[in-house]
Amino acid sequence: MDDCSELWNKSEWRKRMRAIRDSLSPGEREQRSRLLCERTDTSILNPLREKLRRPLSVCVYAAFRSEADPAELIASCLANGDRLVAPRILPNGEGMELRQVEALSSWISGRWGVPEPDPASTALYDMANSPDLVLVPGLAFNEQGGRLGYGGGYYDRLYERLHEYGSSPVLWVGFAYENQVIEAVLPSEPHDLRLNALATEATIRWFGDKDG
Numbered sequence: 001m002d003d004c005s006e007l008w009n010k011s012e013w014r015k016r017m018r019a020i021r022d023s024l025s026p027g028e029r030e031q032r033s034r035l036l037c038e039r040t041d042t043s044i045l046n047p048l049r050e051k052l053r054r055p056l057s058v059c060v061y062a063a064f065r066s067e068a069d070p071a072e073l074i075a076s077c078l079a080n081g082d083r084l085v086a087p088r089i090l091p092n093g094e095g096m097e098l099r100q101v102e103a104l105s106s107w108i109s110g111r112w113g114v115p116e117p118d119p120a121s122t123a124l125y126d127m128a129n130s131p132d133l134v135l136v137p138g139l140a141f142n143e144q145g146g147r148l149g150y151g152g153g154y155y156d157r158l159y160e161r162l163h164e165y166g167s168s169p170v171l172w173v174g175f176a177y178e179n180q181v182i183e184a185v186l187p188s189e190p191h192d193l194r195l196n197a198l199a200t201e202a203t204i205r206w207f208g209d210k211d212g
């Protein structure tokens with residue numbers, strides 16, 4: 001790691017971490033994503049299903065660019081009868097709404113090519129019914145529950161809205177490859193969301209209160 005890394009700003013970190021994530025071959029990404037999905041299901045979702053004694057509602061995303069791919073976790077959620085929701089960037093750019101996705105085919109390509117639930121075939125989800133868990137994509141994560149995204153502030157705003165309107169606690173789980181986890185202190189701002197846990201193909205890290 002470069003000596004100047006502590007002084008880098010968010011955009012320098014984004015450039016650097018994009019290159020690191022892109023450096024995994026498609027084959028490596030597939031293999032690591034499979035391990036990551038299994039680990040997340042076994043160590044986080046299954047215990048939560050047992051604790052709550054009901055199917056879960058889970059906010060997922062569909063992978064784009066070189067992101068960790070939650071497809072197998074999504075398939076497992078569908079098999080377990082969980083309710084799936086996914087974010088869609090609002091046309092005015094002002095944050096995101098959540099929509100119910102029924103199948104892996106519910107996505108279309110939205111702004112910047114980001115996969116999003118097709119508004120023509122999915123129902124709007126009322127944010128007052130907080131999802132039990134939100135799977136959070138990103139470019140970089142650290143050991144303190146910090147996260148760096150693409151810079152739209154979309155997940156930060158979702159975090160704020162669910163805190164404001166949501167009826168129950170939400171578990172915020174970063175979902176990433178181990179090489180996206182850095183030791184350096186990421187530049188952080190007051191609006192940045194704090195994760196409860198970070199899942200990688202190598203391990204699960206918990207931050208603060210495990211019960212959300």
Ligand SMILES: Nc1nc2c(c(=O)[nH]1)N(C=O)[C@@H](CNc1ccc(C(=O)N[C@@H](CCC(=O)O)C(=O)O)cc1)CN2
Nearest residue numbers: 061062063064087112114137138149150151152154155
């Ligand atoms: N799979 C997935 N879905 C997601 C996210 C994500 O990170 N991954 N998001 C997480 O927030 C939201 C989408 N956020 C995004 C924000 C910016 C860009 C993007 O391509 N930005 C351009 C620069 C745009 C500009 O400033 O003009 C770029 O990076 O080149 C992509 C996604 C919602 N859905």
Ligand SMILES: Nc1ncnc2c1ncn2[C@@H]1O[C@H](COP(=O)(O)OP(=O)(O)OP(=O)(O)O)[C@@H](O)[C@H]1O
Nearest residue numbers: 010148149150151152153154155156157160191192
């Ligand atoms: N809670 C919020 N309310 C209003 N604006 C916000 C909020 N959170 C973030 N923003 C806006 O979003 C901008 C980008 O935030 P930041 O750099 O933290 O994005 P990010 O977390 O990397 O992106 P993303 O969540 O989309 O992946 C901020 O400069 C701010 O203007």
